[in-house]
Amino acid sequence: MSVLALIALAAVVEPVADASELLRFRIDPVNNTLQVSEFVLCSPRVYDAQIDADERTRELVLNVELGDSGKAWLAEKTAENVGRQMHIMIGSEIVSSPVINEAITGGTLSLTGLTVEENKRVQKALLKPCKMTKVSPE
Numbered sequence: 001m002s003v004l005a006l007i008a009l010a011a012v013v014e015p016v017a018d019a020s021e022l023l024r025f026r027i028d029p030v031n032n033t034l035q036v037s038e039f040v041l042c043s044p045r046v047y048d049a050q051i052d053a054d055e056r057t058r059e060l061v062l063n064v065e066l067g068d069s070g071k072a073w074l075a076e077k078t079a080e081n082v083g084r085q086m087h088i089m090i091g092s093e094i095v096s097s098p099v100i101n102e103a104i105t106g107g108t109l110s111l112t113g114l115t116v117e118e119n120k121r122v123q124k125a126l127l128k129p130c131k132m133t134k135v136s137p138e
Contacts, residue, residue, distance in 0.1 A: 023125035026087040027077055037077055042130040045070035049126040051119045054112070062111040062119050064126060071107035079103035090125050 027037040047065040054061050066074060078086070078100045088096045088111070095118055096111065114122065 021091065021125060022128055022130070023122060024089045025074070025077075026089055027081050027084060028087070030084075037081075039070070039073045039077070040130065041066070041070055041126055042128045043126075045130070046126045049123045051123055059112055060114065060116065060119055062114065062122055064109050064111065066107045066109070074107075074109070075103060075105040079105070088122065090121060095122060 023041050025039050025041060041064075045067045047067055049062060049064045052061050052063055053059070081100050082102060084100055085097045086100055087094045088098070096114060098111070098113075111119075111122065
């Protein structure tokens, strides 16, 4: 296998945007024996992110529709971690730390409790382009 193929295998996503601008979901381990689970969400892993107002409460809601790889990761990790916090981060800054109430299997999620400015920052980070790297066998 060539050196280029090995480098490509090591990097699933090569961000077009600076890493400090991208949004990550992080679930910390319960104890020191488990590994931190982290996933970068950006375009094309995110199909859409829209800021709306909840019809009943008028609270701002950031509705996010995920692509296939984002959907699969979120479904697996939320099913494994119900009742735990998932940190939503931009760069190293934690923007929000919601508790996972149930597995999110439909590929869509709604974020609430953010200010107008936080919603805009998270939306912008979600829609930043990433370059997806595919490796074909030689």
